[in-house]
Amino acid sequence: MARHAAWRWATGQAQLVLNAGDLGEILRFYRAVTGLTQTDLGVLLGYDKTYISAVELGKRSVDDVGSRRRIADRLRLPPHVLGITDVADTDHRAMVQFGQSTVRLAEIARQSGHATEAVAELWPLVARLEARLEDGHTEREVLRLLAQARVGLGVALGNVLPEERLAVAARWTGKSLPIAHHFADPAFSSSVLRMHGNELRKAGVKSAAVDRLQHAAALAPTPEARAAVLPLLARAAGTLGNGALFDTVVSETEELLDEVEHTWLFNPYSLHEIRLRGLVATGREDLAIGLVERAPAPSMAVAPQWRVIQLITVAHVRLLADDRDGAGTCLEAALGEAARQRLPHQLQRIMRVAGNRLPSSCDAAAHVLDRLRQEMAA
Template identity: 40%
Template sequence: MKSSGEKGNETEPQAENGPSDHIERTGESAGPASEPWAVPPKLSLNFPWYTPQGSRVLRSGDLGAILRYYRKFRKCTQRRLSEMVGVDRTLVSLWETGSRRLDSIPDRITLADRLGIPYASLGISGVGQQDHAEMIASGESVVRLARLAREEGRAADALRELGRLVRALEERARSKKARRADVMLLAAARAEIGVALGDLLPEAHLAAAVQWAGSGANMLKELKGEPRMWAHALRMQGNELRKAGDLPQAVKTLQSAVEVSPDLGGRATAGLLLARAASEQGNIGMLDRCVEQCRHALEQDPSISDFFINPFSLREVELRGFLLTGRIKDAERVASQSNTTSPAPPTWGVIERVTMAQFHLATGEAKVADSELRAAILDAQTLALPHQVERAIRLAGSANLHDLVRIGREVVEGMSDPLMGPGDVA
């Protein structure tokens, strides 16, 4: 018997004594890791439950629909899913068709952990919940660690840990027990999820990143008296809007972030992101003003330097801005300046490499650009940065480097979710 949605041609065997409902607990922990980042389970970069369709399926609470969506998303058969979960394949078919219930709480927990399904979606409440004060304290650490992980090129790790925190906080909110501290933490975590997704998703699907970052920013706007957190969320939302191609809204959001930021570092960070959006708009005046303000801020207080605002990132933004606004002589001046800052974070290294390839193409050095783009694509693949691969593809296409275009498209295809069509990215 084939279950609904099964695309393969395999038949469903009948076990002699019927399938067992018991899920074997071998090879993986049945519960969440006790410490963030401690031997995390392998997680695909296209985490299914963050897509709009995945969220809708989870809200249904229908085990069969959840399993069918997971298999469709992962392109796996019932046999493969049964191996992942540790049950007979026939049992997966029975679950999917609703012919067999999964009533055991321990087995539901195991299934949830192995497939990354939020506990509440399988009817599990309060399992593994920490004391409320402890959850808030550890949750703040998770947000900080997630930000560091993303900045180090480990956005998938960040997404996994943030997802656990958000699910716990949302369950608390649904139970009407959420306090102000819970809502603040939930908003901050949602904004960080948006940024992590912005690193992991190809450009065609960046609306999901915008949606998550925006939901965090909107929540923080309602929590009056938290301008620093609100400004940070606005910065992240504005940057994802830029990457998604909505430049007018990106500029508007980043201008708001500059105005809301209560400190020099926050204003400088928002200004740097605004400079990038302005350069893509071709707004030379805004670009130059923002770059000069950022340079002055770093000179005024070098301690504000962080992942987003630092001499390395300022140089890259200025160089790309000159290229995008057709000022090649100015770009040559910036490119010739040696970068004496400390080693850049891995993500910034990839971004600059693509920008340097753009510079070499603009100055007629196609062979150098070819070498830079090849290296950038490999580095971006390693760090799972599809947006940078897509930048490289566009540059390669403009220079008729067809082999690089092919290589880049194959890399992006390996990172993409082919099932999240336009109708799913609301």
């Protein structure tokens, strides 16, 4: 990506130049960021140095459609930037609009418990956008869409891959970081860092996960954006065993609950699960046991996979309290839902929690996991 986007039509400065639509200004900008001379640019576009100079100074114009289409092609720009509309440009616009819809619908599918379908929708979109990038096109709207699609794909893969392959999900979300960095958009960067940090946490890269999520929180431009980061940062801090950071983040999250509209992750019900797991991870099992019965009722529709996560965590705490019956009931419900949603990582969590104390639950989860692996390999 870097070699094609060294001059980046996707930068804010480039966008201002393109929006103005002045060919002379576009040529000057292109030369400034590529280091080309007017002679070099003339060779690229099929004109001599004098003509390029005249166009840049506004003394000559390029009005015929064929010449403008050729310039757009050589500069790797969609033709509409230079006032040309053709089949290829219509296809480009349709791709962007369709891609934006695909990313949105894939996220809805994932949160509805259909992560496999989300992956199936996002794979071809990412492949098409990356092919366009490899062809030298670095339009702002395409790069932003690519970053969003990569993140969506990585997060969806994080739902459907087993633990030993979760690094793949983290790599996909991480591939969006360079694009987000060059957009210089704090909200966009915070969003990408947030999702990448969470996938790193799931892949076991704990310190890096906390680092990315702290960066995401620092960049978050609004309370709503910060509220999207804090629950994930709390979970990562707990996983790292950093009790002080965990407590600080949970406290701030609770303070925001009355100020910010609740989402599928940012709500008292989800925060209760995060608190339970973090207390256990930071060596405070007694506090977790005392809180396990105080789960608030869901204040909104809970994502199906989140219900599975919550059931497994509650089962873990109940086993710590020596409540095998209660733990078994939770794991049975979690197993059925994890099987329906095809969530291998959560099946592996069930196996770890059940262990030797609930061998039937462990064996049942292992059986479903083996079946899923066979299906994935087929």
